Amino acid sequence: MQSAQWDSIVRYITEELSVSPPERPPERPKLTASVSQPLPITPPDSNAHTPQDEQRDVVSVSVIFYPGSTPDSLPSDLALLTSDDVFFYVHSDKLLAASDNGFNMMLPRGSMQGLTGDPPLLFVPEDSMVLNIILHTIYNMSAAQFSPTTQAIIDAVDAMTTYGIPAKTYIAPSTPLYLHLLANAAINPIEVYALAASLDIVELAVGASAHLLSYPLSSLTDELATKMGAIYLKRLVFFHLGRCEALKRLLLPPPPFHPHTTCGSAEQTTLRRAWALASAYLTWETRPDLSTSAIETALYPLGDHLACKECRRLLKERIGDLVVQWAQVKRKTTCRSWLIRVRVGRGKVNFRGCCTSSAELAITRWACSVLPGGNRRHIVVELISTSFPAASDR
Ligand SMILES: [Zn+2]
Numbered sequence: 001m002q003s004a005q006w007d008s009i010v011r012y013i014t015e016e017l018s019v020s021p022p023e024r025p026p027e028r029p030k031l032t033a034s035v036s037q038p039l040p041i042t043p044p045d046s047n048a049h050t051p052q053d054e055q056r057d058v059v060s061v062s063v064i065f066y067p068g069s070t071p072d073s074l075p076s077d078l079a080l081l082t083s084d085d086v087f088f089y090v091h092s093d094k095l096l097a098a099s100d101n102g103f104n105m106m107l108p109r110g111s112m113q114g115l116t117g118d119p120p121l122l123f124v125p126e127d128s129m130v131l132n133i134i135l136h137t138i139y140n141m142s143a144a145q146f147s148p149t150t151q152a153i154i155d156a157v158d159a160m161t162t163y164g165i166p167a168k169t170y171i172a173p174s175t176p177l178y179l180h181l182l183a184n185a186a187i188n189p190i191e192v193y194a195l196a197a198s199l200d201i202v203e204l205a206v207g208a209s210a211h212l213l214s215y216p217l218s219s220l221t222d223e224l225a226t227k228m229g230a231i232y233l234k235r236l237v238f239f240h241l242g243r244c245e246a247l248k249r250l251l252l253p254p255p256p257f258h259p260h261t262t263c264g265s266a267e268q269t270t271l272r273r274a275w276a277l278a279s280a281y282l283t284w285e286t287r288p289d290l291s292t293s294a295i296e297t298a299l300y301p302l303g304d305h306l307a308c309k310e311c312r313r314l315l316k317e318r319i320g321d322l323v324v325q326w327a328q329v330k331r332k333t334t335c336r337s338w339l340i341r342v343r344v345g346r347g348k349v350n351f352r353g354c355c356t357s358s359a360e361l362a363i364t365r366w367a368c369s370v371l372p373g374g375n376r377r378h379i380v381v382e383l384i385s386t387s388f389p390a391a392s393d394r
Contacts (some may be wrong), residue, residue, distance in 0.1 A: 030131055032060040032086050032147050060086040062128070065135055078107075079121045086128035088135060089119065098138045101164030130156045133177075138165065142176035150188040153181060154195050157351075171196075173203045182207045190215055194224045197232030205232060209239060210331055213289035239330075243288040246329045251279040255311070256319040263308035271311055274302045292323045 025159035061067075065088040067076055076089035096105045102108070106122050124131055129148050136143035148156075157177075160167045171178045181204060185192040189211035196204035217240055225233050254275040257268050282290075282298050299319045303312045 022041055026134060031128055032062055060128075062086060062088045062132065062135075064132070064141075065089050077119050079119045081121055081123050082131050083129045084126055084127045086131075088128075088131060090135060094138055095163075098170075099164040100166070104163045126155070126159055131157060134160060134163065134165070137170050137177050140176065142180055144176075144183065145179045150184045150191050153177075153184060154191060157195060157199075168199050168201060171199065171201055171204060178204060185211055190220070190224060193232070193236070194228040195316060197228035198213070205235075209236065212236065212239070213243070213331060240288045243329055243331075244286045247286050247290065247326060248283050249323050250322055250329075251282060253318075254279075254315040258310045258314060262310045267306070268311060271302065271306065271315065275299075275315075278302060290326075292327055295319070295323055295326060 038052070067077070067089045069076070069089065074091060076091055078090050078092045078095070081092060082088070083165075092107055093273075096107055099107075126134070129146070129152045132146060133143045133148055133153055137156070137160070157167050160170070171181065179191050181195070185204075185208040189208045193205055193208035193212060196202075196208055201361040217237060228236070254272040278298055282295065296319060299315075299322070303315045306312045306315065
């Protein structure tokens, strides 16, 4: 195909993309544009064109990787055709630089600039969605705008291995593919966790594990367990067990006794028995994702039948401590620990914890206790330090 013909196609694509009626809701961007292939100049024949003929004259070209596209300043020198017949126009030097096996030994070493005429065409077994993710990764761009499924991203990462592209390098923290996978972890956490585990990308596994609190371990398939490997499987199991054990441990101590000034030992013993019963119920129902509000809902009613004000105060304090401690139990397989200093006027308090949600809860509860109903505008919060103990998980 001549360059002038490609110019007309590109112009067509550009015009297509620039039409965006403001009143229509935003749509998922199309991966490809269908363009009419210019036909040889022949005498018009009104009976010659059938719908099938028109279908044959249409080719699909990536809306990002088309001839003359802007991912690179140089013109593309290579065309890739996917299993679902979509053309991607790319730069061989980019592919070669990213690959350590000549893009699955399909590309010769050295530039293709010396070649004349149409760019060489390579057939790849991947479909357009998967190749689109691979190419975006190579060009250091995010494919998130196309909303690929998690499975498509995983297939792309698997294919990167085939093409000699070191996936671990391209899924380093803050790279487009890392951020894309992290976003998808909210939807398919176990799949993203297994992928991260298979590549030993700790940060991504930790990020995905934050969404695995409610994942039932009994539904883990052999395939996923094999993919994540023994170490990460152990981390996941101990993460769940650890939170359940932590809750049991935290529930164990009942509210403390107080001097027999406002009530006797019988009433205080009754409270301790009621605490033991409620704790047993919570322990029986224990899930790693048990919420603090569920704990409060189960325990606060114990105070409804207490006549002694001191017993009620001690019960409230005990529940408050329990909720704060439960919020601080780690919610990821490995957590980023933090130290936060809060200053109010001349006073200051340090908080330590292992995830931002527990920090927020601890600070909010503290602020409520020291400034009941007061103006909290003068609270100054400083993040003193964070650390990432990669090998600290259980
Ligand atoms: Zn009492």
